[in-house]
Amino acid sequence: MFDCWEINGAKDAWVNSYLQLILNTAQPAHRLTGGSDDHSGLTIAHTYTEVRGAKNLAEFLQGVRAGKTIIESDSCTPHTLAWNVYSIGWQWLKEND
Numbered sequence: 001m002f003d004c005w006e007i008n009g010a011k012d013a014w015v016n017s018y019l020q021l022i023l024n025t026a027q028p029a030h031r032l033t034g035g036s037d038d039h040s041g042l043t044i045a046h047t048y049t050e051v052r053g054a055k056n057l058a059e060f061l062q063g064v065r066a067g068k069t070i071i072e073s074d075s076c077t078p079h080t081l082a083w084n085v086y087s088i089g090w091q092w093l094k095e096n097d
Contacts, residue, residue: 004064005031039090042087043084046075
């Protein structure tokens with residue numbers, strides 16, 4: 001159904017590795033992007049998509065469409081997830097006090 005999937009920085013590394021294993025088996029022609037899935041402001045760009053040699057947005061998107069992405073990831077751990085959840089709660093409390 002989809003040919004482009006995201007490696008999610010808010011997931012544990014083993015979750016992303018299993019996603020890649022499943023995709024490599026079921027859909028060998030898939031493309032990948034990476035994103036931090038950061039909603040707390042604490043892990044911005046810990047996971048991101050790179051297209052080497054892209055000099056502008058058009059070249060970057062062309063590289064994504066061509067499957068020439070490189071995913072860099074500092075995956076989430078339970079500690080990171082807890083840190084993000086507490087941060088979101090703290091931010092909400094400050095705004096709604």
